[in-house]
Amino acid sequence: MSRLVTWWRALSGPAKFRLYTRCTFHVAIVAVVGGMVAAAASPWSMAVIVFAGLITIAAVDGQPELATFPTVVSRRWTGTALIVTLSVLWLVAAVVVRVADDKAITDDARTVGLFATVLAALAIVPFHRYRWRLLLVISLATGLAFGESLMVGLLLAVGAAATGYLVAGTTLLTVWGLRVVDELEHAKRVEAELQVAEERLRFARDLHDVVGRGFSAIAVKSELAAALSRAGDTERATAEMDEVKTLAVESMGQMRTLVRGYRNIDLRGEVAGARSLLSAVRCRLVVEGDAAKVPQRNHEVAAWVVREGTTNIVEHSSATTATLTLGAAGMSLRNNAPHGATGERSGLRGLAERLAAVGATLDVTASADEFILEIHWEKT
Template sequence: MRGPEGWWRRKSTPAKFETYTRWSFHFLALIEVPSIGLAAVGGLGPGLGALLLALTVVHAAVSMVTVSRGLDWTRGRRPQPVRLLGALAAVTAGAGLAALLVARAWPDSDRVATAAGMVFGIVMVVGAGISALALRGLRPLGAVVAAYGLAACAANLALGVPWSASLITAAGVLVGGGFIAFTAFFSVWLLDAVYALDEARETRARLAVAEERLRFGRDLHDVMGRNLAVVALKSELAVQLARRGRAEAVEQMIEVQRIARETQREVRDVVRGYREADLGVELAGARGVLAAAGIACEVRGEAVGLPDEVQSALGWVVREATTNVLRHGNAGRCGVRLETTEGRVVLTVENDGAGDVRGGGGSGLAGLRERLAEVGGTLEAGPAGGELFRLVARVPLTAAEVTA
């Protein structure tokens, strides 16, 4: 899992989308070198062609740095690269003017005009479009693209290019640069939406935990608050009766004792209901949750007939394994197998995200080992070859404990 595929699989979904967006615009800048730089060498020869190739390489490098810094700024990791936008504009202007000067020096050569015009047009279009990654809002974006178009028109007119050709060049820069700029704007918006959805999912999970804690606290309050109020009243009555020397005080204290025992039983019931997990419900829930996350899930085996304590322990294993697949991995497939053999129940959970899940070291797995130890069970977790991650829980089971 140390190869490129493992590096990719270890990323979260938003991080994958960010990487895709980042390298898409890096490739857009990098493609300048073979598309126009090498063409300039072929059209202009090793002298002037090499000069334009060097300017193209510098422009591509500055564009790629702008892509990285601009996307980092949109994610709040660094300040807006204002100086870098100025540097990109300067390099774009330098490469464009160099191309126009070359074309003017050899006005009778169609080959020179074609190569120089290609360099000028593409660096202007790419420069205008890449700048959008370091801007926020449609108005600044439109203003920058318009500025590149006007600069292209003005440069052509200053070097004696006819009005018609200058306007066509400016229109080409506006259309091409505007298209790339809109693509950049939409990509940043979509990237923000992906991160927002991921944060919303985490928030929903935290709210679910908080809601469960509130439910547990509410149940305890209902049990303890009511019974403790009765205990306080009964105790106060017993004190008053005892001071008067009346025998009824003993009966009141016996009642207090009974209520205390009843409270203990009710608290144990509340805690037991909170801690126990139904294996059948957890298996069905795992299938539904993973399917909703786009992970193919196959469940084999049934929990019918297993003792309650075994179902509770294995239910927590299914719950924790499902949570790990969703939280830490980017698996595409997950399999759950439950089987009873040789006097024990074996639960196996496998997924193809071995590069994303850490085996054996998490607090969640440590907690599962403690739960299984209470019923004499064991837990094994770790990579199982290739991309497979396997979790195996074994709980001893005698034949007499299985109901018909």
């Protein structure tokens, strides 16, 4: 049981929704089978209905639109098997209704035929290109084949069409919901990739703006100094080379400042970035306390805690709320809906090493409903 619970919690939100959808289809099919079995009178019709229900469940599981995981290989042959099974059942039932003299036998055959029509509307028609035309043809054929008279047949056709359109429409709405979930998950991944790309572009732009101008000036002044030296004006050439040296030192300093600004992180900036990133994944961040309360010597490592903790929330949870607490004695970051056990995460290990370097400690508390990072600035 514990393994099942752990497996369920480790699933992503979209995977859980897909699994729920498949189970819903299974329950619907079982309910239809149960109703038809209750209406059937003979053992052979009951056996046929149960067999057709099992084939339908296999066909639903074989649809790629309903696969719980992207790696699951769709079984197209189950759809073909279902079409053949339901077609044979429908035709045999229609023949029995027309040729049998026993009312009990004709009622059973009619039940089987209507059952085949409902299953077709549930598991075949929604995935066909011309689904609505096909459903209309099936409904008319069902009314004409199983109606005792023309008027009864028309009424039966109308009922079969109404039921079929309702069942097929429900299936299509469910598939549409799955597609929306997939698109949202894809948009989430694309947004994360765009953020990384934007950061790379920002660094490239800053590097070009800061260093490119200095290097260009150095190149021009070096050429001028060489020309002056060849012309015999050594005093001006020396002055130009002094300026080249000054520019080189300034450019190196600007590059160090740029790289340091890229590598070092600011606590307030990280809190703002965490709020923005978590908001993009539908998680609300609540900040308690103020960055000013954190000791100045711990600002940088606190910023790393916020960054790594935010990454941990995005990658290892389906959190809807997170709380960041900042104080003079320590800080904490907690979130709901974690995925499974903590395991060995390199990010947390690296964070613990950063904290140990400044004399701070990291405590991780993981439960089924909450994940907590708690930091104390001084060992106690």
